[in-house]
Amino acid sequence: MPPVPGAMIVIVAGVSGSGKSTVGQALADRLSWTFADGDSMHPASSIAKMASGTPLTDSDRLPWLRAIGAWMDGQIAAARPSVVACSALKRRYRDLLAGGRPAARIAFLEIDRELAASRLIARHGHFFDPALLASQFADLERPAAAEVAVVTVPVLGPPGDIVAEIIQRLELAS
Numbered sequence: 001m002p003p004v005p006g007a008m009i010v011i012v013a014g015v016s017g018s019g020k021s022t023v024g025q026a027l028a029d030r031l032s033w034t035f036a037d038g039d040s041m042h043p044a045s046s047i048a049k050m051a052s053g054t055p056l057t058d059s060d061r062l063p064w065l066r067a068i069g070a071w072m073d074g075q076i077a078a079a080r081p082s083v084v085a086c087s088a089l090k091r092r093y094r095d096l097l098a099g100g101r102p103a104a105r106i107a108f109l110e111i112d113r114e115l116a117a118s119r120l121i122a123r124h125g126h127f128f129d130p131a132l133l134a135s136q137f138a139d140l141e142r143p144a145a146a147e148v149a150v151v152t153v154p155v156l157g158p159p160g161d162i163v164a165e166i167i168q169r170l171e172l173a174s
Contacts, residue, residue: 007079009072010170011097013088014109015136017116018155019162020085023109026159027166028083031173034075038086041067055135058090065096076103090141098149107166108143111155 010033012024021037028035042064046056068086075082088094088106098104117133143150151169153162166172 007076007081007103008172009075009081009101009104010083010166010172011072011088011094011104011106012083012085012109012166013094013106014111014155015087015089015116015140016133018109018111019159020087020109023107023159023162023166024083024085027107027163030163030167031081031083034080034082036071036082036084038064038068038084041071050132053132055132055139061093065093069097069101072097072101072104076101087136089136089139091144091147094143094147094150104149105170106143106147106150107170108150108152109155109162110142110152113137115155 010024010027012020012027014020021039024037025035027033042050046060046064049056049060065086068084072082072084086097088097088108094106098106113133143152151166153165153169155162
């Protein structure tokens with residue numbers, strides 16, 4: 001999957017606790033690209049829902065996904081290669097973010113439920129209630145082979161190893 005010329009955008013996706021922010025930041029640092037954490041683009045009402053243990057609905061997520069898409073469009077227009085962390089759990093979310101944006105690629109971090117749960121329990125200072133992990137796995141639609149802009153990367157090592165695999169699988173220059 002060779003990159004397109006110009007400003008690429010890599011969306012690092014996966015369930016909460018998969019390491020999207022850590023891997024995304026490390027990938028951006030390695031490539032000297034801009035990084036954004038999609039969590040910072042959630043409306044306050046969605047953050048409050050998640051903090052209270054209430055799962056988001058598709059209608060809750062739509063403004064957030066649109067905000068991430070608008071951010072991506074700005075990065076592409078400014079010719080700034082970038083990485084954004086975003087759960088993108090469902091295929092329609094990934095289609096909304098990557099569809100019509102030939103510069104977008106998705107690295108989907110695949111993690112087992114037990115490891116994600118242990119990471120969330122150890123995480124402090126984040127609004128996501130660990131009890132919501134079950135709802136994320138219930139909503140999860142694993143990427144299908146037909147999703148050509150997506151590579152699935154197992155979470156099987158330290159962030160640097162995962163970054164190296166993303167760079168290799170997406171054929172990014174480092």
